[in-house]
Amino acid sequence: MIRASSEELQRFCSAVLESVRVRPDVAGHVTTGLLHASLRGVDSHGVRLLPHYVRAVQGGRINPSPAYRFTRSAPSTGLLDGDHTFGHAAGMEAAARAVELAKEAGSGHVAVANSSHFGAASLFALEIARHDMIGLSFTNTDALVKSHGGVRPFFGNNPLCLAAPCEGEEPFCLDMATSVVTFNKVRQWRQERAAAPAGVGADRNGVETTNPDDMSMLLPVGGHKGYGLSMAIEILCSLLTGMPYGPQIPKMFDAPLSERRRLGHFLIALRIDRFQDAATFKRRLADMMRQLRSEPAAEGVESVLAAGDPEKRAEALRRREGIPLPPGDAEALKQLGEAYGVACEWAESPTVR
Amino acid sequence: MIRASSEELQRFCSAVLESVRVRPDVAGHVTTGLLHASLRGVDSHGVRLLPHYVRAVQGGRINPSPAYRFTRSAPSTGLLDGDHTFGHAAGMEAAARAVELAKEAGSGHVAVANSSHFGAASLFALEIARHDMIGLSFTNTDALVKSHGGVRPFFGNNPLCLAAPCEGEEPFCLDMATSVVTFNKVRQWRQERAAAPAGVGADRNGVETTNPDDMSMLLPVGGHKGYGLSMAIEILCSLLTGMPYGPQIPKMFDAPLSERRRLGHFLIALRIDRFQDAATFKRRLADMMRQLRSEPAAEGVESVLAAGDPEKRAEALRRREGIPLPPGDAEALKQLGEAYGVACEWAESPTVR
Numbered sequence: 001m002i003r004a005s006s007e008e009l010q011r012f013c014s015a016v017l018e019s020v021r022v023r024p025d026v027a028g029h030v031t032t033g034l035l036h037a038s039l040r041g042v043d044s045h046g047v048r049l050l051p052h053y054v055r056a057v058q059g060g061r062i063n064p065s066p067a068y069r070f071t072r073s074a075p076s077t078g079l080l081d082g083d084h085t086f087g088h089a090a091g092m093e094a095a096a097r098a099v100e101l102a103k104e105a106g107s108g109h110v111a112v113a114n115s116s117h118f119g120a121a122s123l124f125a126l127e128i129a130r131h132d133m134i135g136l137s138f139t140n141t142d143a144l145v146k147s148h149g150g151v152r153p154f155f156g157n158n159p160l161c162l163a164a165p166c167e168g169e170e171p172f173c174l175d176m177a178t179s180v181v182t183f184n185k186v187r188q189w190r191q192e193r194a195a196a197p198a199g200v201g202a203d204r205n206g207v208e209t210t211n212p213d214d215m216s217m218l219l220p221v222g223g224h225k226g227y228g229l230s231m232a233i234e235i236l237c238s239l240l241t242g243m244p245y246g247p248q249i250p251k252m253f254d255a256p257l258s259e260r261r262r263l264g265h266f267l268i269a270l271r272i273d274r275f276q277d278a279a280t281f282k283r284r285l286a287d288m289m290r291q292l293r294s295e296p297a298a299e300g301v302e303s304v305l306a307a308g309d310p311e312k313r314a315e316a317l318r319r320r321e322g323i324p325l326p327p328g329d330a331e332a333l334k335q336l337g338e339a340y341g342v343a344c345e346w347a348e349s350p351t352v353r
Numbered sequence: 354m355i356r357a358s359s360e361e362l363q364r365f366c367s368a369v370l371e372s373v374r375v376r377p378d379v380a381g382h383v384t385t386g387l388l389h390a391s392l393r394g395v396d397s398h399g400v401r402l403l404p405h406y407v408r409a410v411q412g413g414r415i416n417p418s419p420a421y422r423f424t425r426s427a428p429s430t431g432l433l434d435g436d437h438t439f440g441h442a443a444g445m446e447a448a449a450r451a452v453e454l455a456k457e458a459g460s461g462h463v464a465v466a467n468s469s470h471f472g473a474a475s476l477f478a479l480e481i482a483r484h485d486m487i488g489l490s491f492t493n494t495d496a497l498v499k500s501h502g503g504v505r506p507f508f509g510n511n512p513l514c515l516a517a518p519c520e521g522e523e524p525f526c527l528d529m530a531t532s533v534v535t536f537n538k539v540r541q542w543r544q545e546r547a548a549a550p551a552g553v554g555a556d557r558n559g560v561e562t563t564n565p566d567d568m569s570m571l572l573p574v575g576g577h578k579g580y581g582l583s584m585a586i587e588i589l590c591s592l593l594t595g596m597p598y599g600p601q602i603p604k605m606f607d608a609p610l611s612e613r614r615r616l617g618h619f620l621i622a623l624r625i626d627r628f629q630d631a632a633t634f635k636r637r638l639a640d641m642m643r644q645l646r647s648e649p650a651a652e653g654v655e656s657v658l659a660a661g662d663p664e665k666r667a668e669a670l671r672r673r674e675g676i677p678l679p680p681g682d683a684e685a686l687k688q689l690g691e692a693y694g695v696a697c698e699w700a701e702s703p704t705v706r
Contacts, residue, residue, distance in 0.1 A: 073627040074459025076429040105458050106427025111628045134588070150648045150657040162585040164592070172588065174581040206651060222574035228527040228660030231645075232515040235487070235525065239517070239637050240628040247644075274426040275464045275593040284592050291600075292584075295503045298559060304503040307581030 002330045003322030004346030006035050009047050012333070012342060016050060019340040020057050022064040026089040033088035033119040038323045041314030042175075044184035045119040048329040051336045052253070053086070059257025062086055062116050068093055076105035079241070080112045084260050087118025087139070094267050095127040095135070102133055102269035112265040113241040117141075117252060121161035122175040122311070128269045129163040129171040132278045136268040137161045140237035142249040142261075145179050146217045148227040151206025153217045155230035155246045157182070158237065163308075165272070167279075167286040173308035178226040178233070179218035186212050237264040322346075355683045356675030357699030359388050362400050365686070365695060369403060372693040373410050375417040379442040386441035386472040391676045394667030395528075397537035398472040401682040404689045405606070406439070412610025415439055415469050421446055429458035432594070433465045437613050440471025440492070444618055448480045448488070451622035455486055459627040465618040466594040470494075470605055474514035475528040475664070481622045482516040482524040485631045489621040490514045493590035495602040495614075498532050499570045501580040504559025506570045508583035508599045510535070511590065516661075518625070520632075520639040526661035531579040531586070532571035539565050590617040675699075 013034055017027035030053065038046030056062040066083035068090070073079060078097055082090030094110040101108025118124070121137045128135025141156030157179035163171045180200045189196050189212035201215035202208050209215060220226030238245035241264030250259045272278045295304040318324075325333070325346070337344045366387055370380035383406065391399030409415040419436035421443070426432060431450055435443030447463040454461025471477070474490045481488025494509030510532035516524045533553045542549050542565035554568035555561050562568060573579030591598035594617030603612045625631045648657040671677075678686070678699070690697045 074624065075457070077459030077624070077627040079628060104428070105460075106430030107458075107460055107462050109460050109623065134593075147645065147648055147657050149650055149654040151651050152649065154645055154648055154657075162588070164585075164588050172584070174585045176578045176581060180575065221578050222533065224660070225529045225574050225579075228529060231525070231641075231660055232517075232527045234641075235515070235517050235638065239634050239641075240487075240623075240625070242629050242633075245641060270462065270593075271427065271430070272593070274430040275432060276595050280595075281592050285588065288584075288587075288592075288598060292500065292507055295500055295507055296505065298502055298504050301502040304500050304507075307577070307584055 001327070002325045002346060004325055005322050006039055006319065008345045009038065009323060010035050012337065012344060013047060013050055015342040016054060016336060016340050019342060020054055020064065022057060022086075023066075026064060026066065026085055029089040029092045030086045032092075033123050036123050037120040039315045039318050040120070040122070040311035041318070042120050042122075042311065044182055047323070047325075047333065049119070051332050054336060054340075056116070056257050061257050061259055061261065066090070070097055072101070076101050076107045077109045078111075080110055082112055082115035084114050084116065084262075087115045087263060087265065088123065090115040091118045091124045091137070091265055091267070092127060094265065095124045095137075095269075098135075098267045098269035099128055099131045099133065102131075102271045106271050106274040108269040110267045111236075111241040112267070113243055113262075114260070115263045115265055116261050117263065118265055120175060121159045122163065122173050124265075124267055125161040125163035125175070126171060126173055128267070129165045129173075131269070132165055132272055134270040134272060135161075135163045136270075138233045138236050138266045140234050140243070140245060140249065140264055142251045143246045144183060144218055145220050145227065145230055146202050146206055148220060148224040153246075155227070155234050156249070157218055157220075158230045158233035160229070160233055164285060165278075165282050166289060167282040169286065169289070170312055171308075172285060172289070172306060173311065175308070175311075176221075178220055178230040180221045180226075181218065183218060186215050186218075236266040240264075240266060354680070355678045355699060357678055358675050359392055359672065361698045362391065362676060363388050365690065365697060366400060366403055368695040369407060369689060369693050372695060373407055373417065375410060375439075376419075379417060379419065379438055382442040382445045383439045385445075386476050389476050390473040392668045392671050393473070393475070393664035394671070395473050395475075395664065397535055400676070400678075400686065402470075402472070404685050407689060407693075409469070409610050414610045414612055414614065419443070423450055425454070429454050429460045430462045431464075433463055435465055435468035437467050437469065437615075440468045440616060440618065441476065443468040444471045444477045444490070444620070445480060447618065447620050448477045448490075448622075451620045452481055452484045452486065455484075455622035455624045459624050461622040463620045464589075464594040465620070466596055466615075467613070468616045468618055469614050470616065471618055473528060474512045475516065475526050477618075477620055478514040478516035478528070479524055479526060481620070482518045482526075484622070485518055485625050487623040487625060488514075488516045491586045491589050491619045493587050493596070493598060493602065493617055495604045496599045497536060497571055498573050498580065498583055499555050499559055501573060501577040506599075508580070508587050509602070510571055510573075511583045511586035513582070513586055517638060518631075518635050519642060520635040522639065522642070523665055524661075525638060525642070525659060526664065528661070528664075529574075531573055531583040533574045533579075534571065536571060539568050539571075589619040593617075593619060
């Protein structure tokens with residue numbers, strides 16, 4: 001498989017985005033977001049989405065040059081109108097505002113309206129955590145998860161993320177969707193002609209199936225619990241932002257690319273030193289991590305991990321060895337580069353492993 | 354089974370608590386919390402706990418007459434030292450503080466230290482939701498959930514609750530623990546000599562089992578996801594409050610009743626009208642509820658429900674027909690009444706169904 005360095009991919013993403021007139025600040029956030037996901041092994045939200053995003057800009061769904069409007073509505077709260085730009089950019093703008101609010105008020109909450117796909121939720125929570133704050137990020141998405149007791153999807157697999165700074169290492173970071181697996185995993189099983197495990201997806205009649213070709217919806221994690229979490233997150237992201245919800249939201253891939261998606265996000269920043277001494281907090285979190293990782297592991301398991309550990313390991317490896325690009329993704333990026341006159345350095349001198 | 358009216362049980366709980374010198378304001382919150390849980394069908398946190406709580410007061414674990422200390426640390430943040438009283442009382446005090454903070458600052462966050470078992474998390478989130486705010490409540494608890502990839506518990510099944518006000522009906526309320534089932538459910542299977550389903554518990558070696566007698570720990574909901582949520586909630590409830598975590602926390606039932614548990618809670622209040630018009634928010638939530646409940650149901654399912662619907666149904670039924678008391682619970686309450694000279698009205702004229 002071809003591997004590209006993050007620097008090469010970063011230059012490529014920036015150049016392509018700027019060639020379709022995405023404003024440099026916006027392009028910068030999108031590139032950061034794509035590389036963040038690709039480096040951490042969250043390939044579903046990584047560089048493979050670039051061709052789709054470019055089409056969404058060309059189609060008019062995504063505004064490459066937004067006029068943000070931010071309204072501070074109380075000492076600790078505000079609304080950001082993202083003007084239909086990339087969710088990565090609107091989200092990073094909102095994260096900066098949440099941190100600003102929290103500096104003064106102890107906490108900051110920003111509801112983001114008129115946004116689009118924001119990629120990995122961890123990007124924003126981790127950005128907030130850089131300021132010695134606990135960061136939380138939430139987004140809604142189109143209907144994809146079978147309702148508990150129902151036969152079709154109503155809510156998306158609305159993710160939640162909490163990041164908290166930790167002494168001596170990158171922050172703790174839990175970033176989870178409310179479905180058992182992502183739809184991308186289903187696509188992977190399809191490609192590999194593999195059966196899916198039980199309990200992850202259902203066919204178009206809402207009947208559970210292990211045939212990935214028949215899957216048209218995902219099952220919620222923990223049945224009613226994941227389904228309930230989806231709704232709780234939808235309340236924050238749709239009802240607090242004034243945005244549409246679940247069935248009203250255009251699909252990411254199947255809706256016309258001229259259509260605004262009007263996604264909503266919700267971000268929270270909590271200033272740690274308004275509760276406990278920040279250094280003590282971070283040391284105690286590091287202790288907790290250490291204790292957890294030294295817990296006895298089950299047979300066949302190398303060691304007990306904390307949430308976010310697989311992503312930290314992936315990032316260390318991929319910074320060293322490059323980001324793997326499956327043949328289909330590599331080819332799509334190459335074609336994109338050709339269309340916009342941007343060279344794929346990794347395609348010239350590929351690191352094949 | 355004997356059924357007692359909530360009024361009878363309320364008088365009984367109050368009288369017993371006051372007879373062991375629990376201060377009237379504290380006894381009021383505990384009684385409210387016990388009845389709240391019992392009415393909503395959450396029997397694990399209902400009146401059946403009264404004998405245990407009385408022993409915990411007598412043993413010195415729970416302080417019946419606390420001197421709360423509240424420190425406002427920023428416009429939207431504060432800490433409450435619960436002085437080792439009942440979690441119900443410390444939690445309700447914290448909810449009032451969070452609402453106060455949110456009135457001014459748009460949001461309010463209260464970290465509660467030196468508390469004890471607070472019962473159902475919904476009590477506090479719903480109290481906040483009464484003020485046209487979104488309420489969130491979290492607590493930690495002792496180690497009970499098998500670590501993902503491990504063989505023993507590190508975190509508790511730390512619950513989270515989100516409540517949001519809704520036009521024309523009681524608030525939406527998601528109250529979930531991070532284990533697949535509660536340990537109380539395991540006890541019920543033991544009593545009924547029934548096998549447990551797969552995927553809910555493990556024996557003392559951390560090996561999954563369906564024999565409830567062998568179960569000594571619970572499995573996290575959704576594997577690494579529920580386990581990750583437990584840790585995220587522990588960070589809010591232990592590290593932001595300065596309290597011990599997981600393995601350091603004395604067990605509710607198995608530790609000496611003289612020992613303080615030093616549990617931590619975390620409450621959030623979000624003022625809706627600082628984001629959207631509150632009436633519009635509540636109407637849209639009512640629409641969402643209606644749409645969801647009219648979704649086509651799976652075979653054998655009466656209708657799709659929203660989180661909190663089973664509790665609303667239980668409450669309507671139990672207000673009408675009384676709260677069912679299994680023989681063991683009824684007997685334990687009767688003995689408690691005899692010990693403290695408080696009559697069990699329902700035992701005099703039981704409604705047997």
